[in-house]
Amino acid sequence: MPFGSRRFSRRVLAAGSLAAAGGFAFPSVHARAQGDQKVLRILGWPSYFDDDRTAAFREANNCRIEITGIATPDDTMLFLRAGGVGFYDIVAPAIGLVNPLGAAGLLAELDQTRLTNFGGMFPQFQAMPAPAVDNKRYGVPLLWGTFPLVASAEVADPPAEWLDLRDKSYQNDLVMPDDGLGHFSIWNWALGADDPMRVSPDWLDNPADVLIELKQTRAISFGGAVYDAMMKVANGMGQFSTIGWQSAPLLTSKDHQALATSLPTPGGLSFCDCIAMVANSHDPDLSQQFIDYMISKDVQRDLVNDTRWATVAQDVPRSLQPEVAALYGYANLDDWLAGSPVRGYPPVGDDGSGSATYLDWIIAWDRVRQAKM
8 A cells, every 4th residue: 555545644753652661562472373373463554465365375374364454654663663573574664664674673684585486576676675784685565556646537638747736727626635745755856856755854845835835726625545535536526636546547436537647747656565574573484485475476466456556576467457457557667667766765764864854744744734725
């Protein structure tokens, strides 16, 4: 599930204090089912690991799977820092959090030779995430997707550039979800940042000012999740959801207005969720087998058909439902990712570069959220 469908969360900021205060109670020993049945505990988006998807693995390995669902991407940091190490075995972090979690000792290094399906991934995703400081691999891509501009399909000429949305002709046309990470990632790039995730704290005033302007002069609605914003457009409110999902054309019924996507210059935003092994997993062998299973062709096919996001496995697109496969430019993946690069996360703390931290982004987005329409 992309970060673009969620709201910023302040809970990550309290992770250290929660751990110290015993804010979460995790059993210190893994429970066993009857007999010798093994247990894998997963922290991530439940839709990635539903019962049908994991049935073959559970049966082959005589294990059960227990899932703790997350509500925002930073929940992976929160739960691992607050006692999840030694409790969870598998986690599904956003790509920008993999190396920071690994460097903090919260993830275990993967043995890539044990991942028999790794070679079947698109080369572009084999290279992600970028090597960690200690040159260890702490996670592998599991699923990705793109956030475009979503419009009513009745719009004949979507804006050529994101900055065009400031034109007065778009008054009362915009539906803006409450998604700071997605908005800032796109608008940092639109306003000229070379790396939208690495900008100075002062720079954040630029996208915040523009987004406040759009909220106050062009938006007909502000707030809620990305899905809700798209459905408002499908129900006739406004013409554009300022952030949307590439799957938008498949989300509507005959009772809705059809939706279409576009990628105004300089382009869209892609996310990538990964799968990793938590440090001190009680069963590293089983955990790595499960990671390998989740990037296998059959599992990738079913996962992408169900979620309507995009696969990391290069032989899978031909076996997807045709309408799902058509959402992404797999045949020219380099071009697609150049137009909608996979973005990570702002620094989760002061990394010495002078870049705005995740907390700075939250504070800047609060300005947008609190501005009156």
